[in-house]
Amino acid sequence: MDHVARIQAEWRRERPDVDVSPQGVIGRLHRLAPLLTERLCLVYRRHGLGEGEFDVLCALRRAGEPFERAPGELAEHTMVTTGAMTKRIDRLERGGLVTRRRSTADGRGRVVALTGAGREVVDAAFTDHMRNERSLLDLLTAEEAAQLESLLAAWLTRLEPPADT
Structure with a gap:
């Protein structure tokens, strides 16, 4: 029990x-x-990251070339407030993993971009993260994992507001 x-x-x-x-x-x-x-x-x-920093780096990496997003867009992709996002970006910028610059499309806006070092860190961390998730999921059988994924997806669909696509 x-x-x-x-x-x-x-x-x-x-x-x-x-x-x-x-x-x-x-x-x-x-x-x-x-x-x-x-x-x-x-x-x-x-990898020298907190959970929030990892989320930001992953959101930038998933954006594809040139691996950049506006801070507001990053907040949407990581589901945190813009204030919390600013703190995360500050830490990543101090670490040389991201840069901030003015948007070429909107001079008032800002853009956050992965640096080469940031891309190396997130690629290595993501590979280890997936290996770690696999080891956690391997505590279930493949059938159990598939059933759980299906059930959780159905439940989330009913509870979570639809994502903007």
Whole structure:
């Protein structure tokens, strides 16, 4: 019996009038999230990055040549506020991983771009990140992983607002 099952058993004993079955899913996801985050952050730290910096570098790398985006666009791609984005960009710029310049399309706007060093760091970190995610997912069978992916995708589709494409 795992931790969540023990909690459910106690609630069933104390409050038999309440359906505690949702805890079986929500409680386990809640316990799983920090465990996964901790293991993912180990890889980021090996590359001198925090989770936020890794997200920014990945968003720039996914943009394709010339590997740049406006700060507001970066905030959308990483789901953080523009204030938090500014702090992340400041740290990455101090580390020589990104540069900021005025937009050629809009002189008032700014553009953040990966440097050569930034691209090397994100490529190495992303390769290690995928290897790490694979090792975490390999704790499940291929069939279990496929079922979980399908279920989570369906649930997210119903809960999350549609992404702008």
